Amino acid sequence: MDITLKYGHSKKTLVFPDQAEVDVLEPTSLPLIEDLAEAMDGALDRPLQLPRLEERAAPASVSIAVPDETRPFPTKTLLPLLLARLHRAYPSLRPEDVTIVVGGGLHPPHDREALERILPEEVLADYTVVPHDAKRAPMTDYGNTSRGTPVFVNKAFADGDMKIVMGLLDPHQFAGFTGGAKGMAVGCAGAKTIQGNHALMFHEKAQAGVREGNPVREDLNEMGRMAGVYLAVNVVLDKNKQVVGLWAGNPEAVLAAGAEVCASVYGVTIEHQYDIVIASCGGHPKDICLYQAQKGLNLSSRAAEPGGKILLLASCGQGIGDEDYFEYVCRFDEPVEVFEDFKQNGFRMGAHKAFLFSRTLNAFEVAVATELDQSVLGSCMMTKADPQERIDSWLKSFEGRVRVGVVPNANATYFTLASGGGSGE
Known part of the structure; x- marks a missing residue:
């Protein structure tokens, strides 16, 4: 099964083997306003x-x-x-x-x-x-x-x-x-x-x-x-x-x-959460920088099983996107350190984005397909990955059928469980 997702000004096509039970979690289509x-x-x-x-x-x-x-x-x-x-x-x-x-x-x-x-x-x-x-x-x-x-x-x-x-x-x-x-x-x-x-x-x-x-x-x-x-x-x-x-x-x-x-x-009801979530921010300008791409990571995490795996596709052609966030996050090595700092020092802009990232990074295994250098991404406590290689690696780590949710518009799509029990973090 091949699925093509938006990535910056281009697209990436990903291949899923038969062992993967893949659901594409798309927004609902409505008639366009032509004039x-x-x-x-x-x-x-x-x-x-x-x-x-x-x-x-x-x-x-x-x-x-x-x-x-x-x-x-x-x-x-x-x-x-x-x-x-x-x-x-x-x-x-x-x-x-x-x-x-x-x-x-x-x-x-x-x-x-x-x-x-x-x-x-x-x-x-x-x-x-x-x-x-x-x-x-x-x-x-x-x-x-x-x-x-x-x-x-x-x-x-x-x-x-x-x-x-x-x-x-x-x-x-x-x-x-x-x-x-x-x-x-x-x-x-x-x-x-x-x-x-x-x-x-x-x-x-x-x-x-x-x-x-x-x-x-x-x-x-x-x-x-x-x-x-x-x-x-x-x-x-x-x-x-x-x-x-x-x-x-x-x-x-x-x-x-x-x-x-x-x-x-954009409100999508799901029957269950997924072992693996593949999330595209939706291409440019939604993934113009890492600061904007965080929204896609947060919202898509709500479709993932606690402790599940999330691959975020975010080109980030304009880099990090916020100096205050980057200066702050570079002080820490682990997400839990961000939590502790927030408890001690309270809310600050820029730092709040590090907190939002860290909340997801602490609960899921996250990899990012991006144009950013690993040295820069690593300073943000994230790992750069080739999307196809990472998907193949993750799938091999499971036995039997693997539930995969693909989110083509992750910066805008949000999820609720059909049971009404809530979802994600």
Whole structure:
């Protein structure tokens, strides 16, 4: 049996012998939205829990948050459609009145070359574009959320009279789902804000697919209200990064509607856990760096038997992806040491990613097929492997039939057991 999986900008084909009982754990397919222009106009004609743009007083200025290149959001298609609608709705609104903030949270701010990869030429030429810098950008302070998270937002976004967020609605390993105001509340937020929010990830309901009662997600929603995010434009993509859902409106209403569709695509029920799990992050940009690929490792681990084996396919063409994480993880030799440090010193950004990696590394045997050097990967307490060689080796270590789960879209697919007993770590 041959299975081809995405890997960076290319693919890898893996061969499984007859002794392997292989299940491909794929997202559910939904009909594609063929005409995005029509879908965008339709969503803005019937915004969720908001009046149409044309029924609202013209804003003096507009700020729009869009994702950075680690997210496969179709910015080049959808942003011009939104801008055109804004200018039709408000003839007095000039391009110089619109600021576009490329929100990447704690990711390094995009340079000109990266901006050209995600934004149309005419947008870069006519509009003010600000790459977000969580550590150095001027911030507006909105106070603290009810959970104590300080809310600092990039001033370029906060200064907009009308604030709009565009982005993906995806499963998230501890926020439940992305989307809604998250493109501002993390994407355009200060480092202290992101740290305060992510420190809530240890709650029992802070997990993929859980929205109600999830403190991380509810904290993000509250930040959106505090900062006055007016409109969200969110999409759900299928496994091939094609749009299957598009909504516009009040951020929390968009989140609720989109999460239902997202769960129907990426929430997968399994009858049992697997001896071996082969997980592809889904190719570029989901495996653009190790920092992003961690999501695929975490979510796919929920399909593995405790103590099972996980092979992660993650090209990581841009390396580790976060200096704070790498500097921190290099201090340790074993996952248990990360746990102990967390107990003693508390939550810190970058360190939290080491904790998430270590939680999986401590519970499973993990190998990574990647472009990263073994010396670098070894500093992260992981082992590089040729994918076919490692699969063959693992299969030989079992007697009789071996249950293998293949996850082609590991960064977004999350699992529950049919018995309702939960799964994974």
